[in-house]
Amino acid sequence: MNLFESLSQKIESKQATIGVVGLGYVGLPLAVEKAKAGYHVIGFDVQQTRTNMVNQGINYIGDVVNEELADIVNSGKLKATTDYSLIESVDAVAICVPTPLDIYQQPDTSYAESSAEEIAKYLQRGTLVVLESTTYPGTTQEIIKPILENHNLKCGEDFFLAYSPERVDPGNKQFKTKNTPKVVGGVTESCTAIAATLYSNVLEGKVHKVSSPAVAEMEKIHENTFRHINIALANEMALLCDRMGIDVWEVIDAAATKPYGFMPFYPGPGLGGHCIPIDPFYLTWKAREYNYHTRLIELSGEINNGMPEFVVNRCMQILNEYKKSVNGAKILVLGVAYKNDIDDVRESPILDILDQIDQAGADWTVVDPFVNEFVLGDKRVQTMELNEERVKDADLVLIGTNHSTFDYNLIMNEAKVIFDTRNAFKNTEDIQGNYYKL
Structure with missing residues (x-):
């Protein structure tokens, strides 16, 4: 029996031990699904705090079900470690580490490289390695x-190597790691x-x-560039509609009634998350090698990156209407997560936005039921709870994230002035005159 047949048999019979390098937003859900499928899984991470939490069955990722993690850890199907020598005992390993942009807007592959170097030290013949990091x-x-x-093993003969992009959408209620189609x-x-055999099982x-x-790497970039560019179009429409006195949200909803040739994308205060704002610029960097300039991607980046400044300027304009200066104004910011109902x-x-209003002298407070604290510059900021007094006391309530758990009736009834960047009051019939939206 050759190496391919041997590994195939192990995978099909669920006798294979699977490794996952990186236990973050991508790696931990993948490790959980592999363990739930019946495999013994070893999670690798350089952060001891993460591996300790996993081994105690303590969840820290929103898309992982607490009880499922505890069950598979208690059953012995999943364990976590910082000891990469245990790579020797796995039959397949997925690399799920970040690929950020550096200060020059170039992809930083150092996490993937260091992971591969650790794997290479202990790589056994017949092992499958899959890179999942977007790159x-x-x-x-x-x-x-x-x-x-580099350790005298030949790809395709002594070991197997593939790329399969992660497709994690934090907070998506319909599509999770388990049921999202996989490209390999x-x-x-x-x-x-x-x-393909492994992921099918x-x-x-x-x-x-x-x-x-x-092809798989380009496919993932294409997915995220598609969203990046279409969100930029929605944001540019919002900027123009603001000048023309037209409700951009009503425009998009009307366009969405067309049953073909249109897909609705919506404006907002800017792009967030570790994919859409970053991934398209991997391609911008790589394109230079081929003497090509990705003009549309870069222009979209300009538009999307300019939205926080637009939001701050609108805050200033709105406060001016009420004879208030942003300097010293009490601004209550609802939501700091990059999208609704996630942490x-x-x-x-x-x-x-917070950084800009802080520099302008605003007295700001953040409420976010999903985020207890966050880092802004060199400060660690604690979020507050939403209550009537806090809403009443604010000169301006800025809705930055439209969490479903916010009491929008309280906000509408008690706020002096509201600036809604997410159309959170879309279904509210009686909207007062102190309400502004993007």
Whole structure:
């Protein structure tokens, strides 16, 4: 029996031990699903606090069900460690670490590289390695493959290597890791086949095989660039509609009645999360290698990155209407998470807004039922609870995130002035004159 057949048999019979490197928003849900599917899973992370929490069955990721994590840990199906020598005992391992942009807006692959280097030290013949981190086309074959082959093992013969992009949408009630379709592209046909076999045995979503890791890498960038550009269009429409005195939300809802050729995207205070604001710029960087300038991506970035400043300027204009200066004004900011009903503040545009109103001298307070505290510059900020006194006391209530748990009746009835960047009062019939929206 050759290495491919042996690993296939282990996967099909659920005898394979699976490793997941990186236990964050992508890695922990994936590790949980693999354990729920019947595999023994070892989670690897450089943060001891994370591995300790996992081993105690304590959840810290919103898309993971607390009871499910506790059950699989208690049953011995999942354990976590900072000891990468245990890679020796796994049959397949997924790399789920971040790929941020550096200060020069270039992709920082150091996390993926260091993960691959640790894996390479202990990589055994017949092991499958899958990179899941969102990155630029070419990363798997140009960076990860040489690192793994540096210990006298040959890809496609001694081990298998594929790329399968994560498709995590924090807070999505319908599509989770389990039921979202998976794209897989291996370095060789056997690499693709064995990776597809693994995901088919773990997930309910369809596994779509492509011809190479580069296709799968580009596919993921294309997904996020699509959203990035269309959100920029919605934001630009909002900027123009504001000048023209037209309700952009009503415009988009009307356009959405067309049953073909239109997909609604909505404006907001800016882009947030670890995907949409960042991933398209991997492609911008890579395109320079081919003497190509991604004009549409960069222009979209300008529009989206300018939304926090627009929101702050509108706050100033609204306060001026009530003979108030932003300097010394009490501004109650509702929501700091980058989207509703989650605790994720990564790249949240509200952080930029807070920084700007802070510099302008505003006396601001943040309420967010999903976020207890966050970091702004060199300060750690505690969020407050929403109550009648806090709403009444504010010169301006700024809705930055439309969490479903906010008491919108209280806000509407007690706030002096409301600036709504999310159309949170869309279904409210009796809207008072002190209400403004993006």
